[in-house]
Amino acid sequence: ASTLGESASAKGRYFGTAVAANHLGEAPYAATLNTEFNSVTPENEMKWDALEASRGSFTYGTADRIVSHAQSRGMKVRGHTLVWHSQLPGWVGSLGAGDLRTAMNNHITQVMRHYQGKIHSWDVVNEAFQDGSSGARRSSPFQDKLGNGFIEEAFRTARAADPAAKLCYNDYNTDGVNAKSNAVYAMVKDFKQRGVPIDCVGFQSHFNSQSPVPADYRQNLQRFADLGVDVQITELDIEGSGAAQASSYANVVQACLAVTRCTGITVWGVTDKYSWRASGTPLLFDGDYNKKPAYASTLAAL
Ligand code: XIL
Numbered sequence: 135a136s137t138l139g140e141s142a143s144a145k146g147r148y149f150g151t152a153v154a155a156n157h158l159g160e161a162p163y164a165a166t167l168n169t170e171f172n173s174v175t176p177e178n179e180m181k182w183d184a185l186e187a188s189r190g191s192f193t194y195g196t197a198d199r200i201v202s203h204a205q206s207r208g209m210k211v212r213g214h215t216l217v218w219h220s221q222l223p224g225w226v227g228s229l230g231a232g233d234l235r236t237a238m239n240n241h242i243t244q245v246m247r248h249y250q251g252k253i254h255s256w257d258v259v260n261e262a263f264q265d266g267s268s269g270a271r272r273s274s275p276f277q278d279k280l281g282n283g284f285i286e287e288a289f290r291t292a293r294a295a296d297p298a299a300k301l302c303y304n305d306y307n308t309d310g311v312n313a314k315s316n317a318v319y320a321m322v323k324d325f326k327q328r329g330v331p332i333d334c335v336g337f338q339s340h341f342n343s344q345s346p347v348p349a350d351y352r353q354n355l356q357r358f359a360d361l362g363v364d365v366q367i368t369e370l371d372i373e374g375s376g377a378a379q380a381s382s383y384a385n386v387v388q389a390c391l392a393v394t395r396c397t398g399i400t401v402w403g404v405t406d407k408y409s410w411r412a413s414g415t416p417l418l419f420d421g422d423y424n425k426k427p428a429y430a431s432t433l434a435a436l
Pocket of ligand 1: 177178260338369410
């Protein structure tokens with residue numbers, strides 16, 4: 135196969151990218167997206183501040199443009215993200231516990247119903263754990279006011295809202311075996327044992343020289359898969375260039391393919407020029423949409 139999407143598809147996986155609605159009108163951006171990728175994640179357009187900037191008033195237009203673009207071309211869509219401490223409108227943080235619980239459950243229910251049947255996997259909760267050795271939960275309005283149970287409640291509400299969607303927990307710095315991934319692992323194991331609905335775990339996989347692809351990446355993906363959930367690489371980007379970057383991308387692809395339940399890979403953007411890593415070159419296409427060495431190694435590894 136000659137494209138990332140086709141090659142991944144031949145292996146029973148998808149190969150996706152984060153997409154920003156405001157770039158869809160740029161011809162080479164759309165051409166690269168449409169040619170190479172068969173799944174999209176809205177980069178910002180499905181975050182709480184984009185969909186419900188004021189309480190109870192939902193604005194779906196921009197996210198809908200991405201979903202229509204994908205659907206009309208047979209691409210899958212990942213939903214990102216329902217409950218997250220960041221890109222959260224101020225009004226949410228001002229609520230007391232009772233109203234916050236109602237607002238969280240209403241947000242999940244309204245958004246999932248709007249997109250019912252159009253989204254294969256949802257990041258129900260994003261980044262709820264702290265970095266470092268504590269394995270503790272991160273402070274957020276949800277954690278601070280609702281306590282540890284907010285994650286379970288969010289997943290139960292999500293299952294009721296759209297029983298067909300795969301429900302994922304998504305985080306970063308959980309890509310290798312470490313204290314943070316151990317804490318997520320313990321949560322997923324507990325959820326599976328108690329019948330709390332969870333179907334998948336997303337590994338963001340933002341790598342750089344401080345945080346390279348872990349040597350135990352495959353092993354970590356496998357231990358989660360062994361709990362009975364799918365695993366997905368959800369926001370892949372790798373700082374660097376040339377052969378070193380190419381080899382890291384190939385390692386990531388090989389790790390996913392070695393894990394039967396690793397169902398797909400999403401890179402966090404089409405082109406280096408629009409990467410959220412403003413000064414870096416972490417993606418597969420350069421600023422002129424030329425294929426980089428990392429593109430070639432990724433395609434070869436698929
Ligand atoms: C980033 C986007 O790429 C940026 O455009 C935005 O300004 C901030 O968020 N983890 C996540 C993503 O789950 O939603 C983040 O996306 C990157 C880190």
